Amino acid sequence: MSILQAIMIALFVYLAAIGSVVGNTLGWYSLGRPLVASFVVGVIMGDVPTAVTLGLLLQLANLGSVTPGGAVGWDLSYATYIGVAGALAFHVGDIAATTALMWAFSTVGGAIGVAMWNLNYALNLSVNRIAYQGAEEANPKKIAWANAGLGNIIGFVTRFIPALIILATTAVAGSQTGINISELIPQWLLIVLNTFGGMMAALGIGILLSFLIKEKWQFALVLFGFMLVVYFNLNMMAVAVLAMILAVLYYVAITQREQEEGGGRS
Amino acid sequence: MSILQAIMIALFVYLAAIGSVVGNTLGWYSLGRPLVASFVVGVIMGDVPTAVTLGLLLQLANLGSVTPGGAVGWDLSYATYIGVAGALAFHVGDIAATTALMWAFSTVGGAIGVAMWNLNYALNLSVNRIAYQGAEEANPKKIAWANAGLGNIIGFVTRFIPALIILATTAVAGSQTGINISELIPQWLLIVLNTFGGMMAALGIGILLSFLIKEKWQFALVLFGFMLVVYFNLNMMAVAVLAMILAVLYYVAITQREQEEGGGRS
Amino acid sequence: MSILQAIMIALFVYLAAIGSVVGNTLGWYSLGRPLVASFVVGVIMGDVPTAVTLGLLLQLANLGSVTPGGAVGWDLSYATYIGVAGALAFHVGDIAATTALMWAFSTVGGAIGVAMWNLNYALNLSVNRIAYQGAEEANPKKIAWANAGLGNIIGFVTRFIPALIILATTAVAGSQTGINISELIPQWLLIVLNTFGGMMAALGIGILLSFLIKEKWQFALVLFGFMLVVYFNLNMMAVAVLAMILAVLYYVAITQREQEEGGGRS
Amino acid sequence: MKKISPHTLKKSWKIWFFWHGSSQQGENLLGNAMAHTMSPIIEELYDSKEEKTEAYKRSLTLFNTEQQLGAIAPGIICGTEEAVANEQIAPEVADSIKVALIGPTSAIGDSLWVATIIPLLLTLCMTITNMGGPFLYLGPVLYMVGYPLLTAQMSWRLWQKGYHLGIEGINQFMKSGQIEKVTKAMTILGLIVVGALAASFISASVPVTITPPGGEMAAVNLDDLINRIFPKLLPLCLAYAVYWLYSKQKKSPLFIMGVILMLALAFTGLGYLTGAY
Amino acid sequence: MKKISPHTLKKSWKIWFFWHGSSQQGENLLGNAMAHTMSPIIEELYDSKEEKTEAYKRSLTLFNTEQQLGAIAPGIICGTEEAVANEQIAPEVADSIKVALIGPTSAIGDSLWVATIIPLLLTLCMTITNMGGPFLYLGPVLYMVGYPLLTAQMSWRLWQKGYHLGIEGINQFMKSGQIEKVTKAMTILGLIVVGALAASFISASVPVTITPPGGEMAAVNLDDLINRIFPKLLPLCLAYAVYWLYSKQKKSPLFIMGVILMLALAFTGLGYLTGAY
């Protein structure tokens, strides 16, 4: 990883943050999802296949990333950029070792990301007085400056700079000739981290469950989806289409029932 | 194809017409469906396997053949007899070439069939006065003669004769030694007609859809049937049984619901 | 089969009877089901695999064994212990011959079992007067003695003794050197009994159907289960889970509907 | 009380079954066939020539129905004719019932029977035929024998049912939710089967092979690519396109055949251009 | 206020659990067992000999239920006995509740538990057993240990539930739609599983080989032919036939066994005749 690459990636760390200048649709929910983030890192560092392979693991482990009311439990975006870029910097072909590194880097990255987000959130308070002044003066420019201008400058500073420091350090360390990560990591640790990675998908899925399950019987539907894969050998595309069909039919059923009842009573 | 075979097939062209002397159940809806029509041609011409193979293509392309209020958009029956018999007359073993011929012959045959049906429909008007006289005279014989007698004579003349002419001509042409259809039809045309035939099944199915789909959501059910084949590898028999099960359960559900509601209210 | 083994099995014949001293949950519905009974015989006679193989056939043929109001149509428990133990006593490695023997022994055993149960049921009447005296005297011990004491003694005598006689005879016969059942049973009989055994599973399943089917449309559900195996290649575990899911969803649907209707009306 | 004998009823049905369509035309549609069908009944119910003429004339008026599942309609008309003969209802009432029957029995017959049941039976027999060997013969014969037999039975039963309905029965039948429910359930059957048909029998593929530049990656077949994301997507789209052309754009089957031919030409051309052929 | 202690309640349940069937006969069915079961409770609730005799006599009357799922019935009776002891209800009310419980708890217990749940559990354990190897042992042991443990727990819970119901609770329970709904849902489970059982475990085939004359076509196995059109059609028909004989023709299992034996003979004969064996 060159310094230029480090700068570019740090830029994306900012853009992919929650509340960045491009909005959450383009940022947090697109550039910030590991599927895309890892691809971006791959393009910048010239190794898309490895990057995306790592990204898929992180994506699965964090499918259920929801941030109600600004509460960011885990900064997935930061974790992915730092995790994938850090691992790629030391990549010498042994994917197991690289994956292990990725888990380590992403854990650190995610933690820093949360800290930075909280700092950002606190510093943004300083903007409110300016926005209020803008309102008093009926001055739309001032309000725009407070929200889009100052808000983004604070965001940029709190996220780009720490990311750049980490990445640059990594870049320097990674370029040291003679370091062979594969040899440094013992066999048992690789197994542990591999096992850990495989189970981490349960994290994302379990958290998704928490958001979706409201009543006990709904586990029956989860089990149904499970069986479609386990016993009917469907792939995810097929499950999604089938689930969509059932959702449509269910919607039609409850809508028709209501109409009939409404009609029958009125 | 001998002249005798031509006569026999022309006879079936009449019997399998809409409104023939055997009634639509035996005629138009049985002898007139390509599955059966091609079999009949195959028996007469002594090559059931080839005939039925061709017939299945036509059957698929015209599954949704419905004729509301006497409106015949495409004379499937005429098309099949002429198409399959014509193709078989030139058949020398190359099924691709024979299939191509079949599409050509059946297109011509279907068009002639529609014309003849319309002629038949118009000529039948002449019968009405006789039937009316029969009513005035309270003479059941006269009415029977008008409907079953004259009606069928008109039907026979308008359908048997043109069919015989085409088939006899074909018989003569087919018996010319030295004609090798396979050599006359270029390779690219074979590919086009093959491709065309494969896609023609979409015609029958698309028109069926038009008859069945009343509301948008019903596409979900179509997609469900599609998936049963594509992802669950069911054959048509299995799909039919499964669909029947679902239809029964649906019927029971709406019937029970009505009863409960009726019971609950009265 | 030694005499000791015969005694032990006869003991289980008693324990596994309807209304034995351990109660129906442990007895009739557990020790008395062929799956378990054959296993017990297998353990006692030192050949679990053969015993259980035979037991599965009997279990399938009698899945629907229900005894409403004490009406025992077929004593499954007696049939299994006698059938499996009898067959094993002559077992010389040819499973087809042994299976044939099992069907013979179990038929006899089941018939004797029914007779003994009816005897038991009649003799128990003698206990009622003592129980009544206990009530008059307000003497709980006497009542306990009548029910659990005398009741079980009668049960034991009527079931253990005949079982022991049959089994001991079989033990003696089986130990005769030189008897080779495989050679005594002709080939055609083996085929008949094999065919018979395969079809006997229909007995259990057909009787179960009689208990479950209340309305004609319910056959649609039976057919659905059938298709899950035949066309979707599910095993029984998968079918059970899927059926459970559907049962839960159905239950939720009818419960919610009721609530909505209740809510809408009140 | 006049009563149609069972024998006459059957005779009447037979005329209908074989000659319902013999002289159809644009003026009274199946009117002549209906007069023919009613002739045994009219001869049995009435004595004077005046009454008969009257009845024949009424039976000659415009009539239409799907002729198999719709056989319940002429069945009902036999019943109303009997009621007229017994002076239980006025001829005008019988006439208006007759007219009222045309619409629903045509529509239900065409959509339920001709567009759902027949294609379903054909498909099952085609599936059997497709297995090859002796099944090549079994499939067509099964349909050729089975279809008319079962249909004739059903038709005769509906005829009798119609005859026995009575006036209240007719009123109920005309507005019955029952029919609607059966239709709904059959539609579910039909829709699922049609979806399966599309997947089983339409074959369409784009014969395009894409060779990524640089030579690093292997050539990709466009069809493979599509099918790995969603199998048989093209046939599905094609069926939808036909539906759209026919149903929404009101194009004729012939026109659509032309479109398909153009597509076939285009695909073949593409195949030659990209070197697939 | 008199109150049954938890310890006594449990003691009573234990008597029931082990000796519900020890002295059943045609006169009072499970009456003796019921008196035995109630003895700890009667001893606890009443003081005078007269009251006890009274209570014992009432407990000796005819009683029956499915003894596992139906355990809720004696549980309820414990509650009503307590209410009688506290003079909250008349003994006659308790008696009529007891009689009223017999029917539904027998029926539900037999059909829901014995005819649905037990076959289901057996089937699952048989499936495991069928896998062979160590599973051959696992299957039976799982059932032998699992079934009594789970059933005892359920039974004890229902017992307590019954005891705590109270009079309104009982009324509700007796006419509750809840039970009906659970039964409906369980029936769905049962029906699907039975269908799957038929497909998984019945083996029936017609050993007939047809050699078409002329020698053009290969010999066809009748079974193959059937199975290619609808797999396992024969086992399905067989199961239906048993159902029909047992349920509609009221034939005994033994009679049906005879029929199956005849069939086996016939099929074997056919096989020998057509050269399959």
Place this chain on the structure above:
Amino acid sequence: MKKISPHTLKKSWKIWFFWHGSSQQGENLLGNAMAHTMSPIIEELYDSKEEKTEAYKRSLTLFNTEQQLGAIAPGIICGTEEAVANEQIAPEVADSIKVALIGPTSAIGDSLWVATIIPLLLTLCMTITNMGGPFLYLGPVLYMVGYPLLTAQMSWRLWQKGYHLGIEGINQFMKSGQIEKVTKAMTILGLIVVGALAASFISASVPVTITPPGGEMAAVNLDDLINRIFPKLLPLCLAYAVYWLYSKQKKSPLFIMGVILMLALAFTGLGYLTGAY
């Protein structure tokens, strides 16, 4: 009558789309962003400085919503602002509508969009990515391009819909069963997909090999044993365990990551102990 021009409405939406989150903080959450968003509208609707200041101040109050599906909320607020400017409703009414919108649009947006639709789209694109070869590129690019495009369209449509709702429309929207029904249907979709995800992507196995004593039977792999009874039972349990820890025990994701790490350590240890590694 004052009216927001289409151009201004679009301008306002653009500000929202890009800068909804730029200055969020704990005091007024998206308040600043809302004032920014409303600025073109306020400038268009009002003339005097007093009115504008008034309006800006109201727009600065606490506001929050999920910013994509929830775009209907600011759309509605544009409509109520117009109504205030035309003196059709009092500013207080507009304010209370604004406050009332926060809860439902946040909740629906987060659970329907962020927790259902986004994971679904990601999963489909991951499935494509997983096919390897050119799909490795197609998957991420599809999401990166498709997601923002479709979302922007949807967001803009909802914005317009919100603006055109009118007061009754708003009332209906707030209590509408429609939303509830869509949510229910989408939840079904989500639950099934999540179950499939668990089966497809979680990999967990106990690397334990049991060698029965005596040497009669072959060594059994514990995982094989479990999978033959119920495939992928372990991943299913793992997903449930995470759900339980997160949802019922209120543990943080970080804590759960720790637990998973401990499990990984334990399993690896077990594997070494039983000789699997």
